[in-house]
Amino acid sequence: MAGLTLFGPSVQAQSDDTVAPEVVSDTPSDTPSDTPSDAVARVDVLQVSGFVDPILVEAIGEAIDRAEADSSQALILQVNSDATVVDDDVVEDLLVRVANAPIPIGIWVGPSGARFYGTAAQLLAVADVTGMAPGSRVGYIGVPLDPPGLPEGTSVDFGIAEERLRNGSVGLSDARSLNVFKQRVDDEGVPTISNMLQAMNGYEENGVEVVTTKLVVLDDGSTRFDTVSVVRFSKLTLLDQLFHTVASPPVAYLLLLTGLALLVFEFFTAGVGLAGGIGAISTVLAFTGLAVLPTQPWAVVLIGLAMLAFAIDVQVGIPRFWTGVGIVLTIIGSWFLFEPVPGSSMRPSWLALIAGVGGIILTFIV
Structure with a gap:
C-alpha cells in the first residue's frame, strides 16, 4: 500500500474501510525508494x-502549478466554504484556470457538514471529478458565468439543477437526483477523502489514466480498494493563513473595535506605549x-464616530452623555457592518457581537 505524504502544515488524514491509506512521511521530500508505489504518481490535495x-x-492557482511541476497525476480541492467574496471576473479567471488545467482536477465538498456556497461553487461544473460528503450542502451559485477561454464543449451548465442552485442549496440526496456531481462511484456520497481518491481512479485525460486505488481480494473472498498513490496534503502558508483569517467577519470586527479603543486610550496618555502599538x-x-x-462604509464611519464620542468623555474621566452616544453608535455599526451575500448573512456571531459591544461598554464605563 502507498500512503499519505503531508505537504506544508501537518493535517489529519482520513480513512475508511474501503480505501485505507498509510502515513508514509510528514515531509514533501520523499524519494522513490521511500514510497512503496514507485510507478504511481502522487495526488495533491x-x-x-x-x-x-x-x-x-x-492558492488554487499555485496548487495547479505545483502539481504540474512535480508531475502529480491529479489535484483534489477539499472545499468547505460558506461564501465567495471576490468579484465575478476573478471567479471567471478561476473557472478558466481549472477548466484548462494540465492535470485532472477533482473537487470534494467535505467532510460531513461542509458547505460550498457562492459564485465559486460554479467550479463544480468545470472540474473533472466532483463529489460531496453526506451532510454537506452546495448552492447559491448565482447566475452562471460564461467566461471566454473555456475549452470547447465546456460550460457552466448545471442542467435541471440550475434553478435550485441559483438562489438556494441542496443536500446530497437532491444533488444526486439532479446530477449536480460527477462522482464516478455508486456510493451514497463520498464520505472521506479516501473515497474521493477512489472516485478519481480510472479517470482519463489526454490519454493518461489516473491510478489511485486497486482492488484487493482478501483471504475470505471479500474485496476492498487499497490506495496505491501517495497523497500530498497542502494548506495556506502561515502568512497567508493570517490574512485569510482576518478576512472573516468576526475577526475583522473584533480587531476593529479593539484597535480603535486602544488608540483612543493611547491618545490621551503620555507617549506611545504598548497599547498604542497593539x-x-x-x-x-x-x-x-x-x-x-x-x-458597508457607513457602518464603519458610525463605529469611528462612536470612538470620537467615547474620546470626549475619556478626557474628563467620567462616562456621561457622549459615552451613551458612543454605545448606541457602536451597536448600530456592529449590526450593519457587513452586507449579506447569498447563503450567508455575513453578520458576526452573537458571541462575537456580545464580546465586541460588551467589551466596549466595560472599557469606557467601568
Missing part, C-alpha cells in the same frame, strides 16, 4: 476552507480584512 477570497484563489496593528489588520469583505 489542497484544503480550501473559509470564504473564497483573493488568497484562496491564488491598537495600530489591530486596526491595520482589521481594515485589511474589511477591504476583502462586503463591508
Whole structure:
C-alpha cells in the first residue's frame, strides 16, 4: 500500500474501510525508494476552507502549478466554504484556470457538514471529478458565468439543477437526483477523502489514466480498494493563513473595535506605549480584512464616530452623555457592518457581537 505524504502544515488524514491509506512521511521530500508505489504518481490535495477570497484563489492557482511541476497525476480541492467574496471576473479567471488545467482536477465538498456556497461553487461544473460528503450542502451559485477561454464543449451548465442552485442549496440526496456531481462511484456520497481518491481512479485525460486505488481480494473472498498513490496534503502558508483569517467577519470586527479603543486610550496618555502599538496593528489588520469583505462604509464611519464620542468623555474621566452616544453608535455599526451575500448573512456571531459591544461598554464605563 502507498500512503499519505503531508505537504506544508501537518493535517489529519482520513480513512475508511474501503480505501485505507498509510502515513508514509510528514515531509514533501520523499524519494522513490521511500514510497512503496514507485510507478504511481502522487495526488495533491489542497484544503480550501473559509470564504473564497483573493488568497484562496491564488492558492488554487499555485496548487495547479505545483502539481504540474512535480508531475502529480491529479489535484483534489477539499472545499468547505460558506461564501465567495471576490468579484465575478476573478471567479471567471478561476473557472478558466481549472477548466484548462494540465492535470485532472477533482473537487470534494467535505467532510460531513461542509458547505460550498457562492459564485465559486460554479467550479463544480468545470472540474473533472466532483463529489460531496453526506451532510454537506452546495448552492447559491448565482447566475452562471460564461467566461471566454473555456475549452470547447465546456460550460457552466448545471442542467435541471440550475434553478435550485441559483438562489438556494441542496443536500446530497437532491444533488444526486439532479446530477449536480460527477462522482464516478455508486456510493451514497463520498464520505472521506479516501473515497474521493477512489472516485478519481480510472479517470482519463489526454490519454493518461489516473491510478489511485486497486482492488484487493482478501483471504475470505471479500474485496476492498487499497490506495496505491501517495497523497500530498497542502494548506495556506502561515502568512497567508493570517490574512485569510482576518478576512472573516468576526475577526475583522473584533480587531476593529479593539484597535480603535486602544488608540483612543493611547491618545490621551503620555507617549506611545504598548497599547498604542497593539491598537495600530489591530486596526491595520482589521481594515485589511474589511477591504476583502462586503463591508458597508457607513457602518464603519458610525463605529469611528462612536470612538470620537467615547474620546470626549475619556478626557474628563467620567462616562456621561457622549459615552451613551458612543454605545448606541457602536451597536448600530456592529449590526450593519457587513452586507449579506447569498447563503450567508455575513453578520458576526452573537458571541462575537456580545464580546465586541460588551467589551466596549466595560472599557469606557467601568
